[in-house]
Amino acid sequence: MARLPVYLRSLSELHDDKIATVSSERLAEMAGVNAAKVRKDLSYLGSYGTRGVGYDVEYLSFQMSRELGLTHDWPVVIVGAGNLGQALANYGGFRQRGFPVAALVDASREKVGGYIHGVPVHHMDDLPALAADLGFAIGIIATPASAAQEVADALAAAGVRSILNFAPAVITVPEGTSLRKVDLALELQVLSFYQEHQDADEA
């Protein structure tokens, strides 16, 4: 159900515009999908719509936030205080959407001790203590590919059950741990594939 957050974002826009109810058709348009898909997806949450009318924006938002577990903040830890890690620590979108960056962690002693964009930098070895202390449930891997698996193991060992991996490497996690990945360069490679095929079609 990776589309729920997109619906939620659309609902939030509607709410800002003081719109009280919305049809599946309108919501589909905003989310860039098919109306039937919206109804199927929402029906999975329960029967929150009213036939002939649509969905109550506020009520649906609430139910959806509850289902997504967004009724409270989820502090996150970022492992890797390099370029990407620092950038992510400074990215306002995380805090704004309920994922404050509680700590940065790095394997290099040189980077440890200070603050980056207001976020304290700790050593990898302190991960278990930090997890207990700050109670983060989500870890973000922003290290080079070579360190990714090791970091994933350390996060899992520290009790972190959700991992978002930015390193360009395939990693495995224990049963019961959720894993998602974002490979920035991979996205560009997919685009270059389409470019190449556009060009071929034109020739």
Add this chain to the structure above:
Amino acid sequence: MARLPVYLRSLSELHDDKIATVSSERLAEMAGVNAAKVRKDLSYLGSYGTRGVGYDVEYLSFQMSRELGLTHDWPVVIVGAGNLGQALANYGGFRQRGFPVAALVDASREKVGGYIHGVPVHHMDDLPALAADLGFAIGIIATPASAAQEVADALAAAGVRSILNFAPAVITVPEGTSLRKVDLALELQVLSFYQEHQDADEA
């Protein structure tokens, strides 16, 4: 075929390890997928394997790079010189994998003129001229959500046919333009959903 880049990365690792041939089984393990899927995917490129032996790492890499359009660099332009845009400009992974950042572009005159991490910062209005000059085919949107559609339109107007959108907004592009999106906070929201459901299962 969003899996091809993953295979390519695995092939590159094998090449570094001086391994000349690889079976679909081994490649599947490295890429974290099923062996039959690897064979299906690769057969789409052509019959490059040898029965009883496997695939020639170097030859397959070459064919795959060609198919993906990675035989030459694709310069990219990043629109939005805020936190995220600057971070992406500084992210080594792009250049390293053949996507040099040719320019940063912003709507604010204050940011225009200098260099950020060695990348020149230009004004939005210069986009068409820059496109003609630097020949970028890929644009990265790293603006706030409110500006995303406008930027997409400007990129399309400047002849950019591939867009990677980091703004948390649904945007539309003209027919013939490729669009991919990365929503960082959305990934965390999906993870929080799984967290919530893990917890529920344990209770």
Add this chain to the structure above:
DNA sequence: GGTTGTGAACAAATTCACAGCG
């Protein structure tokens, strides 16, 4: 014997289309 390439079986996701309800 080992491994590919692929048709056939299966599973998942999407879309259609309409009954049922407000």
Add this chain to the structure above:
DNA sequence: CGCTGTGAATTTGTTCACAACC
């Protein structure tokens, strides 16, 4: 009459299993 909720139909994607080949 309009719009939801959902079974049925369709499409898409995955996996199996094995003949063909080295």
